[in-house]
Amino acid sequence: MAHSTDSVFINLGPVHPSTHGVFRMRAHIDGEVITDIEPVFGYLHRGIEKLAEGKSYRQVIPLTDRLDYVASMNNNLAYCMAVEKLAGIEVPERAVYIRVIMAELQRIISHLLGIGSFFNDMGTFFTPFFYMFIQKEKITDLLEMVSGQRLLFNYMRFGGVSHDLPDPFLPALSQFLREMPAEIDKYERLLKENEIVLARSRNVGVLSREMAINSSISGPVLRASGVNWDIRKADPYSCYDRFDFDVPTGSNGDCYDRYRVRIEELRQSLRILEQAVSKLPKGKVINPVPLRFKPPVGEAYSHIEGNKGELGFYIVSDGSDKPYRMHVRAPSLLNLSALREMLIGWKLADAIIIFGSIDICLGEVDR
Amino acid sequence: MAELILFPASIRSELPFGFWLHLAIFAIGIIAILLTSVIIFIWFERRLVGRFQLRKGPNRAGPFGILQSVADVIKILTKEDIIPSRADKFLFWLAPVIAFSPVVVMLAVVPVAGGALLADLDIGILFIIAMSSITSLGIFTGGWASYNKYSLLSSMRVVSQLVSYEIPLILSLVGVVMLTGSLSLDEMVNAQNVPFILLQPTGFFIFFIASLAEISRSPFDLLEADSELVAGYNIEYSGMKFATFYLTEYCEAIVLSTLTATLFLGGWQGPWLPPLVWLLLKITLVFSIIVWIRATLPRLRIDQVMGFAWKFLLPLAVLNILLTGSFVAFWPEAPSWMIGIANLVLLIGYILFRSRFFKPGGVTVGAS
Amino acid sequence: MEVRIEPCYPEIDAHESRVIEDLKSSSTQPIAEPSGWLDEEINRNILVTTVDKLLNWGRKTSLWTETSFTACCTFEFISTSSSRFDIARFGMEVLRSSPRHSDLIVTAGTLTWKMAPQIKRVYDQMAEPKWVIAMGACGISGGIFADSYSVVPGYNRILPVDVYIPGCPPRPEALLAGIEKLRKKIEQSSISNKS
Amino acid sequence: MTIKLSREIINHSLHEHVSSTDYSFESEAVVTDSASLVKICEVLKSAPGIELDYLSSVTAVDYPDYFEVVYLFYSIKHNHSLTLKVRCPDKQQPDIPSITPLYNGANYQEREIYDLFGISFVSHPKLRRIFLWEGYPGHPLRKDYGIGS
């Protein structure tokens, strides 16, 4: 490995405080500037897709919780929708609305954690992170009221949801919806026009529109580059076509735009939640499906707008009660395919910020 | 009465070996006071940062958690210290000593109640400036000697940062020296019937920001920017050697708060309370501002930090010297509020003028 | 836009895979807990001198954790150190990133064979009085992924574990209870019998 | 709504470049063999009315008598999608041309399929294992690979 005299080969290894888990990058650094970088994956590869082939359809739901462990409601929703599409199961009206409420609450949690750790990488020593964590704890209480778990919920079933909403849920949710916008304005006051935040993240790690589309990037990172592509609008699923909300997009695709897109998406999720709560119909919450049910032979692909991007499940069934093949379209892994173009040429401190602004979850990258 | 107890400068001549007695009392006194105040301030900072983050700080070890830092000291004292095999052994052991001792020595010239703590040097300010530049030497030796890529890169950055911020730090004190007409700190405190922060706002602005960078605290804490280079230069240090670096950081924070209090906030002068209490109050005030900045502001990148020192603070410091100099030279008996207002106008005008170049986010700070 | 070819280092990859292979073959049996502190009789007759009391109190009160978190339990550890279940009350909010300064590893997450050599090396490089908390079902026995081809069935194959905290992920209260149990264990350790 | 490309549109846009024998239509997917894969992708990417410029996902399935690699394309501008399947019958030496030069997003997905299935992608810039370590025996997601570690 001949490398120039003063370029140092360094590896921001798996045990590193700011790599969001066990992500590793081998970097060539020339003084302060990164000349080349090679990401190394696989430190959290648990073989979920192989395990799913050995479990029945119902047993796979807890496995999907652990894919993107910050967005377990969305993972459940995408998997259950794929199996329902495969087997043609109908979902009652109230369950569809409950699913949308849970998915949007989970999106708020995931964005809060993404923005919080982005500012942690920038060096604000946990203060915005803990302010956002207070709101996250409030949502965690709501979701714990519904599913009994704090992080990995295992709440959705084929044909609906496992439990109906307990009585104190709706008043608590509307109380949360009343106070959340003020909290978002509080974050904005500290961080929106902060001179150092602007200096560190404006025009840093720019991802052009063509490179984003060509590298099949999805979610807030794609929208920050100016592409107006949101599955909830492009290919509406469950009942998103009954709510009106808009899709925030950035202008020049740098770290600051990704942060702005995520903050705006928080506000849009609140709008959706208000409309969903007001239109929540009555009725049963599940069309029960036998425990060991056998879907017809065939395949189905269904995708939703997860919080990291387009989360899709491709399921092939051979008529038995175990899925023949389950593939997960992991937005976190695909959002990293443009990582090298975004990092090379920037300084080490920028690389950490750019990586933080992509906001990946290692459970989904390595599956 | 306070003078007699605190400063038996007079006893130095009467008692047979008064000189040695004075030295013994005050040397041990300074080291003891500094160490206990470091322990208290570590606990104070963790509690204050806890309050900023809406959580309680350490409160299980002793009443209000006051013994938390004592427990930290006991644990780290009896921690195994690892010596990397391919490190430069002698320099590895020497680095904490070079980093820690100048910081303690700086306290010798700080005036409390009429006389200096230990030695009333008439060149007090120069002594402090000389000592403050040795610490960066110790930090770089530590980074280089521990044979680790991360610590090497980090110590390179740290030395460049400390070196770049020494110049504005020193130039900001020239204004204070002009107004008092002497280098000894004691004179400066006595000359402060009006605290210099009102007479010299630019000097205070540059001094405070440059000292933030000297102790590498929040907006400039490249030193242990753990999000970038793991743990900065003290990766390979464990046990008491790491604690000495940790102590250096806090001692420097306290010493620079003392300097800010002495030079700009009127040192130990104060209406009702005894002088020592006034000094401690002012130190705590400045320290909590430092902790407040650490809990809120994100970190600047290394090239912005350097650009800020060389391109923003340095011209401002020279302008401050010229303005104060012209007052002292041409119009010595100008009313003090006139000097203060002129200085403030210079500060605000300069910031507005320069910020036209740094549009928010348009052009990164430091690149003109 | 031309795509730059990613550099690849065949010999480093080969070396790392050899390290993983022989670690995988060597660690088939769980490593015994450091001290049989569970059975009370042995412990009753350890003479815990006053020096021990002071040292144990110091080490118990200021436990600095190493940031080597892997998966889902990370977020339960962070919510424990956040404003609601504040771990800072026990002086544990100091997250040191270098193993030289820290004395406690909280293994928050699933351990895969590819990650095992790194965690073992970080544990070996920690300064001496060090403890390990195996957090979550994946830390104890591989949890829901126990029969997967690339998951280590439990951290005690790699590291001597002091306290096991069940749960997937364990609630913050369970984590605080586990930390309390570790502090009790440190109280009883003594320099003399090298526990 | 993301509409699936109908057969007439696909036939119309492909007939100059690709002979109709190379591809056939299954329930809602275009099935082809590895020879004409790259050609079809190029045509569909640049055809005026179609412009499938977004490769959503690449995945593989180990059927009893052939490996099947499934590509899912979108067009962001026209909001329609297309599923393309490639089958390679011999399971000892499966190799398919790589479309990473065309779509940068396929890089890591093809490496993942190579790592877990053993299907080698010809002219892939860096065809190495992505999740498992280099010396790992066998390819886990194949049906003949036992679940045990």
Place this chain on the structure above:
Amino acid sequence: MLSEFGLTALFIVIVLGFSVSLVLIPVALRKPGIVPHNPSDIKSAPYECGLDTIGPTWVQFKIRYYFYALLLITLDVVIIFIYPWAVELHNLGASGFWPVVSFLAIVGTGYVYAWRKGALEWK
């Protein structure tokens, strides 16, 4: 006045002795077993996120660090001249002010030259 400097010098010696003893306490405590000490080759290898280091660690540095050293020395010399002048300015009056302004102007041109040439940029 000399005793003041003597005091400071002795104080420096005391502080050096104190900090050396501070660093050596754990070495003294090793024998009674209070401080555990069992080095191993992995433990004393450099830490790099759980992997052994590849490539040399002590490599040459960029030339740009040298610019900063040069600029520091020139401005330190400026400070040495300015401090005594600042002390005596109130006696010197106007006649003492203008020479220093011209001195600062000369150093200023050198500084602006370095700025335009990009010596202050941190690559």
